[in-house]
Amino acid sequence: MALARRARRVVAIVVAALLALVVVGLGLAGNFLVDFALNPNAEVSMARSMREGGVGGLDYAEAPKFDEAYAAEAASWFEAEKRSVSHQASDGTLLLGWELDGANGDAYSDGHTWAVVCHGYIGEPADMAKYAYHFSQLGMSVLMPAARGHERNVDTDLIQMGWGDARDLLGWVDDIVARDPEARIILFGVSMGGAEVMMASGMSGLSENVSLIVEDCGYTSVWDEFVLQLDNVFGLPSFPILNVADAACLLRAGYTFEAASAVESLRSASVPMLFIHGDEDAFVPFSMLDECYDACASEQKEKLVVSGAGHGLAASTDPDLYWSTVDAFVAEHL
Structure with missing residues (x-):
């Protein structure tokens, strides 16, 4: 025993x-x-794997781009015209971003129209220069926040994948409205930035000054x-x-x-929304487009499928279709 x-x-x-x-x-x-x-400072990281080509679905180098000259012009404009802005987040963190003026004499040059442009994962505002340039050429002022864990905010926090950034985005918008109560604001984002603006769409506290949201290849949830x-x-x-x-x-x-779910936030959305995705996207699967679109509770919503476009490449694959669709949606709802 x-x-x-x-x-x-x-x-x-x-x-x-x-x-x-x-x-x-x-x-x-x-x-x-x-x-x-x-962790943007980790020795072994997704960022390094992406740079070294160890992540599938990111075929930026091989894919044809039909807006390279425009993108180069936009990059030069961004570097020459950007000026630093800051936002005190609700948790006390000081966040940095960039602001740029709109062109004079164009469709939205009344001084009250803003585009807030949000970048992707492991990216930075400069990556979004061509999008910001387009809105600026229409006469809009442009705000380009850097997400936590990115660019000049690299040491503020771990990467939030759009979720904490969406709450910060509401604060950035409130800063604009505090300066200009008549502001009409577009939220625009690509990839993680697309998820960010979708996540913001259904959050309580989103300013009524946000007139519409455009998301490009954002994911359903983290x-x-x-x-x-x-x-x-x-x-x-x-x-x-x-x-x-x-x-x-x-x-x-x-x-x-x-x-951290865009789909769940979209169930409470009421702002007009445009959803964009390339049908060759393997990094954020094309199937996520319909999941997000179908979840969106906004009465006014549209979607654009760009044939042959990989991840984040819709505007480069078919610039005419892309921008004519965005501009028509803006004109209808701004």
């Missing part, structure tokens, strides 16, 4: 030790994934996108690593991947 009891205790100790190792291992894996995806990329980059299933990383993200960044 004594020998049997001793054997059972040994087995229990071994099982407990193995379970502890599993828990510790999962915790380490979860924290690694948070650092990999959300959870959905990370499920895809966990398989894409590491060849791993989401369970249980992503579940543990979700808990680590809540502790370290203040949000969960599941809560």
Whole structure:
């Protein structure tokens, strides 16, 4: 009997030790994934993998671009005309961005029309120069916030994947309205910026001065996108690593991947919205377009599919279709 009891205790100790190792291992894996995806200063990171071509679906170099001359002109304009602006976020963080004036004598040069242009994951406002330039040429003033964990805000926080940035976006908009109560504001974003403006669309506190929202290739939720990329980059299933990383993200960044959902926010949206996606997008799957569009509660909504466009390349693949659609939507709802 004594020998049997001793054997059972040994087995229990071994099982407990193995379970502890599993828990510790999962915790380490979860924290690694948070650092990999959300820590801009991590030695091993998604940013580095993207730069080194280790992430599928980002075919920027190979894809034909039919607006390169325009993009180069826009980049020069951005560098010459940008001026620094700041926003004190609700949590006390000082965030930085760029502001640019609109051209005179154009359709929206009344001084009250603004485009707020939001960049993508591992990007920066300069990446959005051609979009900002287009709105500026229409006469709009342009605000280009840098997201947390990016550009001059790189040390403010872990990357928020659009979720915390959407709350910050509401504050940036309020800053504009405080300066100009008559402001008419467009929210525009690509990729993570697209998710950001969708997430902002249904948040309480969104100013009535926001007249319309345009999103380009934003994802349904951070959870959905990370499920895809966990398989894409590491060849791993989401369970249980992503579940543990979700808990680590809540502790370290203040949000969960599941809560950071554009789809859920869109269910409360009321602002006119235009959804854009390329049908060859493999990084944020094309199927996410209809999921977001169908979830949107706005009575006035449209979608544009750009044939042959990969991720973030809709404007480069068919500039005429892209901008004629955006401009018509703006003209109808601004």
